[in-house]
Amino acid sequence: MFNRSKKRKAISYTVILFSSLLMLTPLVSAALNSLKSYKEYTAIPVQWIPNPFQWQNYIEVWKMTSMDTYAWNSFIVTVLSVIGALLSCSMVAYAFARLEFPFKNSLFVMVLGTLMIPPVVMIIPQFMIFNQLGLVDTLVPLWILEWLAQPFGVFLMRQAFLAIPKEYDEAAKLDGCNPFQTFVKVYLPMCKPQLATLTIFTFMTKWNEIMAPVIYLSSEDKFTLPIGILSMSGAWFGQEQYLVAAALMSLLPILIVFLFAEKYFVKGASSSGLK
Amino acid sequence: MPKLVDRVKPLKNRKRKKLSAEGRWGFLMVSPYLIQFVVFLSFPLAASLYFSFSKYDMLNAPKWIGVENYTTLIQDPVFHKALWNTFYFTILFVPAQTILALVLAVALNQSLKGLKFFRIAHFIPVICSWTVVLYVADAILNPRFGLANTILVKLGNNPQPWLSDEALIIPVLVAVAVWKGVGYMMIIFLAGLQNVPEDLYEAAEIEGAGVWKKFRHVTVPLISGTTFLVLVLTTITTFQSFEQIYVMTSHLGDVTSAGGPNNASMVLMLYLFQQGFSFLKMGYASAIAWVLFIILFGITMIQLKLQKKWVYYEK
Amino acid sequence: MKYSQKFGLLLLLSLILAFSMAGCSNESDADSENSDEQVEIKLGYYSSGSADEKMEELIDQFEEKHPNIKVTTQNAPYSQFFQKLDTQIAGNNAPDVWLSDGVLVSKYAERGAAKDVTGWIERDLNKDEYYGLDFNKDASGKYFAVPQGIQIGALFYNKDMFDEAGVDYPDDTWTWDQLQETAAQLTIDANGKRATDDGFNSEAVNQYGMTFFNITEGWMPVLKSFGGGVLDEELKNSVIDSEENKKAMEWIVDGMQKGVLTDPSDLQSFQSPMSPFPSGTAAMRIGIYARVLAANETGINYDVTVLPKGPDGKRFAPVIANSWIVNNNSSDEKAEAAWEWVKFWVTEDEVQKEWAELGEAVPVKKSVANSDLFLNSGDNTINKQAFLDSFEFAGTLDTNAVWSEWLQKFNDNINRAFLNETSIEEALQQADKEVKKVLDDFYKE
Structure with missing residues (x-):
């Protein structure tokens, strides 16, 4: 052996x-x-x-570009998105996984359905809504939807909650917890790996997103890193090594964040709630 | 926390019909999703459905034309090509990435020296945006200065044009996508694997199970939930992939130049984007979107049916 | 307890946010009415590096001169700018005046997004004083835009490479055939052999005779000077499948096969298809005026002359008149203010001069373009007169409302011929068929 x-x-x-x-x-x-x-x-x-x-x-690249502004904008969008996704998705998912309420199943089928809708379908109408609200060319449209429970996260967290034995529920009920308290005290701590996954996922998507920033942002001082870099392509004909440098430079902040967060992810994953 | 409950209740409690306490909590807790559903999904969806039956150039009001967009779509050779390319890309990409990620996760799921380094090495591509990948991939794939051709020539082969070859482009893009994505999926699997209790393995070992048997009878059932989720999600996102192909096949960020050579890398989302945003055929683009939606819905339903067969849930 | 309270608070917060967002939408429209004198206009332009600063400066000058007009700006890199512009026009949120790429003017004009400025031009501008106004004229003689700066094509050549090969510089007597013969002498493979030598390897070229890319700086000038083209006079029908085009295509494909011209897959090696000339990998290029900037920046020793003649002596210089468009949906008051800006831009000598100093484009005002300031600006004195001379035989790129769409179809097909995947006849026939369909979809109701 x-x-x-x-x-x-x-x-x-x-x-x-x-x-x-x-x-x-x-x-x-x-x-x-x-x-x-x-x-x-x-x-x-x-x-x-x-x-x-x-x-x-x-x-040279640092001098010629506003890399610091782009990075800060990316950071704001990403952090707000992650917080929003963790709070809203887990809460909604818990309701779908563990609570009984009218229309629950049809609502959940809708969640699944919306997961399959190509986001591009909704770009124009959504743009019209944000335009009405006066939020175009701000960072808000890039993160606000994450606070309203995106289907991926809901799906992910629901799978996690479903895998937890129902007995925990009953124990909490006997202790006099309401569903919300049960969710926060019993269920959430048991799903750290999935919360970590959701964090990573939201982080990646938002940090690297290209389509939404292109559509909603117009002022250069609001650009996030990916479109900031993209906007440089073509800026240096015959000096393309600068483009490579700029691209790698845009990688640095997230690399540093990642190296720190890595520890947390591992911890979250290893201290699982399941015995 | 009775105070909070009192404050929130009146909002949701207009209907005098009796809801159980649990039902009230249920509605309250799904409310963020309900808001999103009504404001940011239902209305946009209805609008886009209407557009798909209209001639709509965004600059003028939509004009109802019935099913014309859909009939044109059926006869559109570029749409056929995009559909095929999308399937081709997905069928190469999803299994390749899933299998590699699982293999790597299993290999990493033990006390190895340098574990952290390996994990980081595999995860760096994940945190690169596609714009970064563009320049990183160029170091390998550039037909003149790239590493790939340098090696090919050293080995006595002909250099390859990689991204300008009709037959090669999709496999090459898939390889790049796997390079970028495998680390992320590996982390998901790793989280799932670490949920598998060590004593199950010990018990299996006492019964004399080998590596493969342990994998097959302990690991696979216990991570089948994660695997299923991962499969559904990758399929869906791959079907909708746009950014990679846009960034890697366009010249100077011009969307209309992407998808080449000769539409060999044209995928549905890119076609949709070009038709809608570059050529202002929003009605036609909406029709593409709805066809894409129907295909995805079908695939997911099949996957959900299959789920019952092989996903294991703890009772 | 603590956890759940925090959660509850956040939930409340998100509810309040959602409701207040729904509530505040009515307020934002109200404030546009309290303007007695002050007009605020939004001006949109796509960025081009150092030019942005100058643009801001000129806007400040404009505001000083017109204290009743306040200008807010919106700028973004090229492709982002136009993508966003379309969404904004849809959302009725577009700038009151914007800078349009010359090739996109018809796209907005024919779809009713650009204001007809014919009356204002007749009233305020002396048409003879400006280059390029007529490039924005539609078939019925209406104007929908006023040029901001002109891009016109000429032949760029690398003097060092010509000297090294011991061949004469190009001049206005050149034909395309002569160009290709000379280009062959300037093409060098990895072993240092020239395309005119035996054993030249066209698969491993280190220095191209001429770089050749896409429409403006590629096939269009060749097609047109051979007597061909893509669309008829009306710009609504395809004339792709013609003998002239076939001859022109033969010339191009021949050059690509010899390795003398870059083919589409050669360009894949460069981060940008614009790179070969400024980086010193190609001896010649067809280039619009703006290419002077990149060539100056890398410091190659180059000059320009007019483009060569076709077999029948016909010449063609591609022109792109980047132009100001006034939003058709803006209120009369704002549109008037936007026109003030356009007028300020083209009529004021100061503005024209300051812009000309950037070296981005040929100035719209003839007096400025023909002055020393333009012709002899910069450290690198090249023969800028060639650009002005080219106006005599200049033409647009057959631009119409569906330009980018037919262009994509056309490129897809002829690129296959360039890469030898299909014959020239087949490529042209297929392109003709596909382009016709695009045109019919839009123009035949």
Whole structure:
């Protein structure tokens, strides 16, 4: 048995090392590209290692663009979205999973249905609504919908609540908790992995979103990072290594946040409520 | 917290019909969704359904034309191509990503040295936006300076045009999408795997189960809920993928230039976007959206039927 | 307890937010009425780097001159700008005056979004003093836009590469055939062999004779000077399937096969299809005026001349008149104020000069364009007169209301011919069929 687990580890290591290599090579190559001069960038045969490392590419990009503003906007949108999604989705999902109320099933079918509606269908009418509310060219349309329980999160959290044995419910009821208290005290703590998943998911979607910012934002000082970078393409003909530098620079803030949050996600995932 | 309840109650309690306390709580707790449903879903949906039966260029009022948009759609060769490409992309992408993610999650779900590094390595692509991926992918796929062709030529093969080759473009885009997405899915699986109680494995080991048997009879049933969710969601989002193809196949962010060469990477959402926003055929675009919706609805219903067969829930 | 109270509060908050959002929608419309004198107009333009600052400056000057008009601006990068503009027109929230890409003027004019400014032009402008007004004229002689700056195509060439190959610079006597012969001498493969040498490898080109991309800086000038084109005079019918187009296409495909012209897959190597010339990977290009900026920035040693003649001596310079459009849905008061801005832009010498200094576009006002300020501005003195001379044989890109849509169909088909996946005849026939359908869908009710 000891041997078997050793063998398993060896296989695992090989698989993971190989796949990590595949994951990182493109990033490293791009990072090297971002540090080249244009001559080196377009040299044939390819010159892999820049000589010297042109760190000033990054300084130039920083000077020429409003990267800090873009990052701040992305941050605001993402954080507000994550908070909204966690609160609203779990609450709604709990009601669907554990409470009995009229029209529950038909409502839930609608949730599933809306999950399948291509968001683009609703862009124009939704734009008209936000326009009426005077919220166009603000960050609000980018996060407010997350506070109103998006179907993905509801679905995810409902699956999680369904997997929890019903006995917990009854125990809480005997303690005199109302459904809301049961939800907060009993159910939520047991679903940390799913909450973590939802956090990651919302974080990713919002941080990388391109379509909605393109439609709702027009002033450059409201741009989020992805469209900020996109708006630079074509800005530097014959200096494309700057574009690579700009793109990688836009990655830095989220990378830092991720490296910190990583710990939390792991903890959330490992301290599961199920025994 | 009686005070809060008192404050909230009158809002929802207009109907004198008796609702049980649980029913009241139920409605109260789904209220965010109800608001969204009425304001941001029902109205937009009704509007877009109406558009799909109209000629609507956004700049002038919609004009009712009956089912013409739908009949045109049936005969539109680019729509057929987009439909096929969307299926092709999804069928390559979903299984490839799911299987790889599961393999990686299982491999990572143990005490390995450098575990954290591996997890981070796989997750960095996930946090890249598609605009970042564009430049990262170029380091590999650039026909002249890219790593892929450099290696091919070193091995004595012909360099490939990657993103400008009609036959290669979808598989290449899928590979890039897997590269970007597999880490995220791996984390979901990992969270699911860590929910599997260790004592179940121990019990299985005492009964003499090997790696495969443990995987098949302990791991798979216990993460089937997660897997199902992941499958449904990836299928749905893949069917609607737009950003990757827009960013990676367009010139200078011009939507009308995306989807090439010769529509080889045209997918439904991109076609919809082009028709609607670039060519101002919002009615036609809405019709595409509704067809897309019907297809997705069908696929999801099939998946839900299958769910009963293989997803295991703890009683 | 603490948790649930927080949750309850947040729930309340979200309810209140939702209701107050529904409530406040009526208020926002009210404040537009209390304007006795002051008019506020929204001006939209797409950004182009350093030009934005200058634009803001000019707007400040305008406000100083017209104290009763207040201008708010909306700007965004090119593709975002137009995507948003369409949504805004739909939501009746579009700027009162906006800068339109020249190729998109008909899109807005023919759909009723652009105001007919014929009367104002007759009243306020002396038409002979300006370049390009007529490029925005529709078939019935109405004007829907006024040029902001003109882009016109000429031949750019890299002097160093010509010197190195020991060939003469291009001049106004050149034909397209001559261009291709010279381009072959300027094309060099990875082994240093020229396209005129034996053993030249057209699959691994390091320096192209000429870069060739898309419509304006690619096939349209060739097609037109060979006597072909895409649409008829009326701009409502396709004339794609013609002998002239076939000849022109043969010229292009021939050049691409020899590796002398960049084909669509060659351009895939560059982050931007505009890169080969400024980065010194191509010896020639067809370029609109704005390309001067990129070429100056990378510091290559280049000059410009007029585009070559076709086989029958016909010339064609593609023109894009980027223009101010006044919103057709704006109130009369705002539209008048918006026109003041347009007038300010084209008539004021100061404005024209300051804009010309940026080197973004050929100035609209002829007196400014023909002055030293334009012709000899910048450190790099190139033959800018070539751009002005080109107005004699300039034409639009067959722009109409469905321009971007037929262009996509056309490109899809001829790109296949460029990549040798289909024959020229088939590509043109198929393009003809598809473009016809696009045109009929829109124009034949």
